[in-house]
Amino acid sequence: MNVFLIASIIVGVAILISFIRVILGPKTPDRVVGLDTxxxxxxxxxxxxxxxxxxxxxxxxxxxxxxxxxxGTLYISNYLEERAK
Known part of the structure; x- marks a missing residue:
């Protein structure tokens, strides 16, 4: 059970770091990549x-x-590409 606890904590911290990128991302593509992560x-x-x-x-x-x-990531990237035109 210790291995599961350590792996869960590592993944949880990685999720929090990526979620910070989603919130603070300077541009929309950065937020999309953070959400995909x-x-x-x-x-x-x-x-x-x-x-x-x-x-x-x-x-x-x-x-x-x-x-x-x-x-979902494909649809968002398609939307962003069409919006840029």
């Missing part, structure tokens, strides 16, 4: 939970969440 950290945390609790559902939800996060 937060999403990837949450996916990592879901996979860690799946391994520790030996439940495959956490990994499955992480995969679906990763797909939705990727599609």
């Amino acid at each position: 937060v999403n990837q950290m949450v996916i990592g945390l879901m996979i860690i939970l799946g391994v520790v609790f030996e439940e495959a559902i956490y990994v499955d939800v992480g995969i679906v969440y990763a797909l939705l996060s990727f599609i």
Whole structure:
């Protein structure tokens, strides 16, 4: 359980640092990258939970969440590109 606690604390700190980038990002693309990083950290945390609790559902939800996060990032980048024109 100590390894899980240490891994969760590291991922939690990384999420907080990335969330600060989302809030304080000087430009919108910086905020989008920060939000995508937060999403990837949450996916990592879901996979860690799946391994520790030996439940495959956490990994499955992480995969679906990763797909939705990727599609969301594509839509946001497409919107920003069209807005710049």
